[in-house]
Amino acid sequence: MNIGEAAKLCGLPPKTVRYYEEIGLLKPARAANGYRDYRDRDVHVLQFIQRSRSLGFSIDDARRLLSLYDDADRHSKDVKRLAKKRVEEIDRKIDELQSLKQVLSALTERCHGDADPDCAILDELGTLPSARSNEQPAR
Incomplete structure (x- = not known):
């Protein structure tokens, strides 16, 4: 074909x-x-x-x-090791995404979402990394 x-x-x-x-x-x-x-x-x-x-x-x-x-002579432990490694990567990604969600949710709560130009989300995005170095990391 x-x-x-x-x-x-x-x-x-x-x-x-x-x-x-x-x-x-x-x-x-x-x-x-x-x-x-x-x-x-x-x-x-x-x-x-x-x-x-x-x-x-x-x-x-x-x-x-x-x-x-x-490979007819393969060991299933080798396959399982690869799959377990992938599960660990997925777990790390889930943790990372949950942390991002918490930060963005908190910013969303602080933004008034009205006709005013002030917006906590944009303020945070516009803050230089050095200005945040004293802050606690998001968890």
């Missing part, structure tokens, strides 16, 4: 499929005319990568997962 058909089956743009080939995640066969010829295995690999990426795994992690998937 051609790149358009393979991409459609995976729900990826053809540009992404070409990128995955360019970085070595995929190596489709070439037809006599030089065009890429995607096989069922290539589509399966693309779907695997797409699912890995949708869970937030990096390209390098998706490469490792794919390598482990193809």
Whole structure:
């Protein structure tokens, strides 16, 4: 099948499929005319990568997962280690987003939101970092 058909089956743009080939995640066969010829295995690999990426795994992690998937002698602990690392990254991101939400919520509460030009949100955004160095970090 051609790149358009393979991409459609995976729900990826053809540009992404070409990128995955360019970085070595995929190596489709070439037809006599030089065009890429995607096989069922290539589509399966693309779907695997797409699912890995949708869970937030990096390209390098998706490469490792794919390598482990193809390795009959793999150890599940290696796969679990990658997944646990991703969960830890997600937890850190959640903490960061909760902190940002608290700060922005507090600023939103301080802004009158009326016809006056005074706005605590803009005041905070316009404050130089050195002026805030004495403040406690947001938690």
